[in-house]
Amino acid sequence: MSERRSAIELRVSNKKAYVWDLDDLSVLRSEHHICGVLSGTLPHVSQQNVFLGLPLILLPEEVVLLVENKIAVLVDDPTAHVTPSHDSLVQWNTERIASIRTQLTAAENEANDKKEKAMSRSMTADAMKKRKEREEKRAAAARLKAMAEGEVGNEEATLFTPPTADESPGLPSSSTDSDAKVLQQQHTVTVQGSSPASLGWYSSEGCRYSSITEAREAGIWSYPDNLHERAKCGVFRDLWDKGNFMGGGIRFGGDFLVYPGASSFLRYGPIEEYSSLFSGDPLRYHSHFVASVIDSPLSTIHPMEVVAHGRLGTATKKSHLLCGWDDEKREVSYYSIEWAGFG
Numbered sequence: 001m002s003e004r005r006s007a008i009e010l011r012v013s014n015k016k017a018y019v020w021d022l023d024d025l026s027v028l029r030s031e032h033h034i035c036g037v038l039s040g041t042l043p044h045v046s047q048q049n050v051f052l053g054l055p056l057i058l059l060p061e062e063v064v065l066l067v068e069n070k071i072a073v074l075v076d077d078p079t080a081h082v083t084p085s086h087d088s089l090v091q092w093n094t095e096r097i098a099s100i101r102t103q104l105t106a107a108e109n110e111a112n113d114k115k116e117k118a119m120s121r122s123m124t125a126d127a128m129k130k131r132k133e134r135e136e137k138r139a140a141a142a143r144l145k146a147m148a149e150g151e152v153g154n155e156e157a158t159l160f161t162p163p164t165a166d167e168s169p170g171l172p173s174s175s176t177d178s179d180a181k182v183l184q185q186q187h188t189v190t191v192q193g194s195s196p197a198s199l200g201w202y203s204s205e206g207c208r209y210s211s212i213t214e215a216r217e218a219g220i221w222s223y224p225d226n227l228h229e230r231a232k233c234g235v236f237r238d239l240w241d242k243g244n245f246m247g248g249g250i251r252f253g254g255d256f257l258v259y260p261g262a263s264s265f266l267r268y269g270p271i272e273e274y275s276s277l278f279s280g281d282p283l284r285y286h287s288h289f290v291a292s293v294i295d296s297p298l299s300t301i302h303p304m305e306v307v308a309h310g311r312l313g314t315a316t317k318k319s320h321l322l323c324g325w326d327d328e329k330r331e332v333s334y335y336s337i338e339w340a341g342f343g
Contacts (some may be wrong), residue, residue: 007070009204010063011055011077012220017063018077019056032071033245033261034062035282059248060223061236067212074215076207084201092198231295231325238332239291239323245280247287253312254290257282258321289336291321299324299332306337314339 008024010017018034019025036059038052059064066072082091082134086209215221224230232255236246245259259280280288290313292302301322313320320337 007210008066009075009208010066010072011080012074012215013077014056015221015223017058017060017074019058020054022054025054025056025323028056028066029281032066033240033243033281034058034066035245035247036062037248058326059246060229061233061237062246063221064212064223064233065077065237065240067210067215070210074209074221076205076209076218076220079207080202081203082201082203120126124207158242218290227327228293228295230327232293234325234327234330235291235293235323245282247282249290249292252316252318254292256291256293257287258289258291259285259287287318289321290316291323294322294324295322295327297326310337310339313337 008019008027009021011020012018019028025036028036036056038054039054039057040053042051042053058239063072063074067074163282209215209220212221224233236256239256239258240246243261245261247257247259249255249257259282261280290309292309309320309322322335322337324333324335325331326333
């Protein structure tokens, strides 16, 4: 991160931390295996619950880890939005109108291109039809000439019929095939990623906090606030330190989903050269564990909970991980559960 700013700015609003910069998102995922959850909508995408974009919402445990490791700082987002001056408003409105005109021009050019391509395909189909008719006429004339000269019989003449346009190699069999090939072509949509480096109506000066304590005193952040939250932060950090990718586990009855990364496999041998094969990025792999956080070594676990976790984990092809947090020793102990049949 030497070429970038020293710390990633996490924008905090209503005690939730967001990442709005695409470069920051890339660094968090590739260098620090922090995934978060995309929550923004993308233009021209109808399935908004499947394809999401910026901002990225971070788990509170991810935020605490990043700030304590000096990877990121917290920014009070409402305070950072300053009241714009008259000149700033005029400039913003001018840029907005220019952007609208650019988009309208681009849309008009795209429509014209589509119309020209449709006309080109239609002309191509007509040309193919005319070519086919000419070749059929030449073939019929050749057969009649051969029959008139008595060189071949009627039945033999049909054997020398030249191939038609549909049979000619390298030519589309019909206009339908041509249209299908056009539809199968790949299209590239360019979307601007990062925002401008400086914005006249936004400034984080005076509202950046480099520690959880400072952010807590400013009233913008309060996590962790009790034993259970401290336990979740401790377990998250321990699993993260072991090289795992982490995600929310509520869908599978736990606190976190655990995706083992490359460093998690190093205990099995020197496989650094194959580390890319063992990267546990959730975009490529399924999780191996569902982790539940136990607040204290003295916490009570009911037998039905053990059975439920074991059956659910096995049904979803995962092991359930019970993570016991010792707040005094700041240590984590792990127990895995898998459902096994006896008979």
